[in-house]
Amino acid sequence: MSRVSRRTLFGAGIGAVGVGAGLGIAGAEAVGHDGAPAAAGSRTYPFHGDHQAGIVTPAQDRLHFAAFDVTTDSREELVALLKAWTEAAARMTQGRSAGPVGPTEGDYDLPPDDTGEAIGLPASGLTITFGFGPTLFRSEDGTDRFGLAGKQPAALAPLPHFPGDDLDPARSDGDLCVQACADDPQVAVHAIRNLARIGFGTVAVRWSQLGFGRTSSTSTSQQTPRNLFGFKDGTANVKAEERRALDAHVWVADGDDRAGDWMVGGSYLTARRVNMTVEVWDRQPLGDQEKFIGRTKAEGAPLSGGGEFHRPDFTMKGDGGPIIPTDSHVSVVHPDHNGGVRMLRRGYNFVDGTDALGGLNAGLFFLAFVRDPRTHFIPVQNSMAHNDAMMEYLKFTGSALFAVPPGTRPGEHVGQALFA
């Protein structure tokens, strides 16, 4: 019996293939057959490669992110799940069904091996990125759960408490994570839903987060989007085209950590749920808003002048101090003031309805990939918590750190080197 992919069902089976595939660069910009950028929706990114897709991949518009607790004590079952997840992810990212049979083609007496809400939808640029949390290696009481404790990188220690943290344990941490990004929210949700289903009995969803709009660009081909403060966000992000910067700031290199050899080519993902008190923010005068951020609201240009991508001049004098205030967000988190470290940010705006007082439960689901959180994230977050004027309008309600292993080759499962 022929197996029908989602895209061929849809009748739009001309999936564009990433030009980077042959080079093993996951996440290269997809092009159509005529070499022009493929239409949104028909984008397909290769699953296999040196690095996992979903990091330097041009940030898609929608996110569904899930953290899981491992409920089994069996290392074998855990590895079997990672194999099953890898196969399903390889299929779904290519616009196919989660299982080999498909949502409508199976035995009438069996539940389908795909849940079906993506029937007729193209791959939509779906990427699925897996990570391992500190508690996979050692439980909170120090137990070596799966014989992995000796392979826990020093960089993968639980994040410290930061000023401004009001963390909800039900929105924090996790043994495993899956980041699903796509240009269609239904495709991203379909991916998480089917992976969670495959995982029942081995893992249980601990928390999950939807993001409805990207807040960073990870490629120079993309426009800088706006966060819920209404400002352009992530102008100075590390971009896919900056190979040297990626090696310096994003990818784990050989020799970084003896225990973490299996992480070479991977990256560390910090996930922070940042609630914004948008109603209070919206009452701030435009001039004050720009001083908090350090950029103009319209263009996103630094207050020291020029266009969006001009270098901010922190020495330029203004009336009563630097024209870019020292407590502005741009100044506080700029690499010049943080030992030169940069992050690859990949966050998403979220609105989870309203709170009990009628305020939006909204903010930024911050996602950043770095080579080492001890040098590239923790100091910057501390600096922000202490010095950033924007903190007045932020509350950190969730937090997690994951080791994102390198990419897989066909036949391998994600994290194979860790379990070798």
Added chain:
Amino acid sequence: MTRTRTLTLTALVAVSLLASACTDNSGGASGDGDDRTLAVTSTDDGCDVSSTEAPSGTLTFKVENAGSKVTEFYLLDQDGLRIVGEVENIGPGLTRNLVVTAPTGKYVTACKPGMKGTGIRADFQVEDSGKALAVSADDAALVEQASRNYAAYVQDQSAQLLAGTRAFVDAYESGDDDRARALYASTRVHWERIETVAESFGNLDPEMDLREADLEPGQKWTGWHRLEKDLWPPAPYDALRPKQRTTYAEDLLANTEELDSRVQDMTFGVDAIANGSRGLLEEVATGKVTGEEEFWSHTDLWDFQANVDGARVGFEGVRPVLEGNDKELAATLDRRFDELQTLLDQHRRGDGFVSYDELSDAEVKELADAVNALSEPLSRLTAAVVA
């Protein structure tokens, strides 16, 4: 009590389960052109089968209903009586597949447009391909045994439910509320163990087990939960007067007697038993693990255990058939049932369980995870036992 789903447990002729037939629904998929795939076109007055013969092995009949009436397709033994495989309820314009393992021999094909009469029949020949797969007589015995055992289990639970309900009703009507409260949960376990069977009788289930939250405007509230609220009254609350007590209690008893008389003639195919097992776990997932079932008494864990008991009995009943078809699934289900039971056992107190409202959020989550872990493989049980 479930609001939307009614399981049909009409007795299936056991012999049809022996035929290793199953229906799949890959209606739109193209045929792969091999001679074990046959196209059937059923019209209001015709039954066109693309070939009158096929090699032995697993055959796929792609049955397209090109007529205007709902149709059925059968592969019958040459006697024209024994059903080897069937696919029912094919609406006009739809295609359904019948996948059937057919040993060498003579058969009869039949379309039944309008679902009436003997159908439009034709002879059909399965040639020996060296791949013949006969259904063993052992399987037939296993299926029959499973059916007998399960029917006996249902009758036994029903009898205990009736006896318990009588005692409960006596205590309640006489105003001995302490005794009624003590009997409430321990009697209801017999209901919960066979809940999916009771649900197959459309009127009995809502009359006996409706929750207040599920009432429609104007609907009269009767049954167990009406009495539950009266025994564990919220404040403020207008208690039922003695006469009302008698009315509601006698109504419950009469329905229980009705249920008991109806289950005496029920028979169960292995698919019905397997579906019932799955259905009981769904009851746990939607009502018990959330604490919605016993809103006033908080005795949800008793019901939880009883649903699991009933699901396990169903699973154990079809296990001999399952062992032959999918050993791995049997082992997984064993382990997952054990894991869930271990968790439940942590909440035992005396003869029963702690009150649901004493569970912490983390304990509820842990139970819910274990229910999910069991329910996912359990959803594959029916297909595995009819395979």
